[in-house]
Amino acid sequence: MKFLSFTKLTFLPVFALLLSCTSAFGAPHRYTVNVDYTLSRLTVEAHYSAPVHNIRARSRNASRFMLDVRGCDDGPAIRVRSRRLLLPDDGVKCLKYTVDLSRAAKEYRGARYLASQNIVVSPSLWLWRPALDDDAEIRVQFQLPEDIQVSVPWKSLDGDNTLFAILDSPESASAPAVFGRFDYREITVPGSTLRLTMLSGNTAMNHDAVVNWIRATATDVSLTYGRFPNPSPQVVVVPVGGGRGTVAFGRVVRDGGETVELLINPDGDTAEFFTDWTATHEFSHMLLPYLDSSFHWISEGFSQYYQNILLTRSGAYDAQKMWQKLYSGFERGRKSSPDLSPNESTGRRGRNSRMKVYWSGAALALMADVTLRERSNGKETLDDVLDRLQLCCLPSSRTWTGPELFTKLDTLVSEPVFMPLYRRYADTAGFPDTSDVYARLGLSVMDDTVSIEQDAELASIREAMTVTHSPTARWRDRLAADD
């Protein structure tokens, strides 16, 4: 400053104005989050890049855990109504608040299975924030006691995982945030480093088996087009008690980042990990953007299709088993609410429509894949189209509709395939007829059992669909092409 001449000083107001514009539209809001050693309290100091007038929490229950909130100048407490802070008319630039973390942790559905050294509390319950538009970003710096770690789905900005950026996202559900002492590993597969958090439960689980399972499954998904669709997803594995099988439940959450949450039975047989489809199905969801709930038949269907294709490419299934599973799924879909169209079936939560939701999109994925391969002599596949979709559009910050997705996919191929299928089937009662494509692929069905005919019209296409190709080779090719 001391070197400024008088002429330069005259530019200062303009310069200051530019700076304030930048801070209003470009600079991130900055949150500093502290957690105490006993995981009972979480305190936040939030500095906004410009005064904000509307601060909310995602969950309706968040206000129950707010212990105190006020401006940073230690003024009067700010009242909370429902999930909103009642802010002064001129907004706030800085907030301090305290959350009852140990009580909020009881909201997590797996809480009773967890050892006390680690808790799961969704940011929906403790992150009070303004809405994020396209330019806005929140940076969160965690200040944690020694030995306490945090795992969130947000973009990590430093090597030791304490500084994160929260970007706009579809907010499809509430993401998990994990605090405490847990086993954290980074798993590298082509195109991605998965951030795996394994929680400690009342019963110990075999962490090495979990790591091998997640690595193998993520590698299977990277076989689709040579790299995993998200460069850095959060993966949270929670040991829960009892139940049948080893993998009890899985889901994808797109909330400030992308998370796969897997609940496993620590007493289960870890050999089952490698034939179980749950993780392959959940990871396959990341091949598409998040679709509005009325189009979940598309996202579920594509995941059903890919989980079967990928488990066959990886060797977990043989080809007969895969075509049988697809056939049986299509039959279940066909019998499910035959009076409803796929678009109608997603709207109704009736148990009878569930199989239509899970399988009608899989039938469309198969038809699209075979059409693409047939008309290009095997040079263009559904894998290639999803590769292009990832390059242009994933991970996506917003919710898509079915027609938006299919229109986009059609722009990525030489001649439309997807919207014609959508127009034909999405609003038509019944189930897409797969008998013709099965017959041409050389898949004959007798007494609900599929057998493979070797000399069928599209036999070479059928075989190409399940051939294992080397992910490393394709990845290397892509890197060379990018140079």
Ligand SMILES: [Zn+2]
């Ligand atoms: Zn699913």
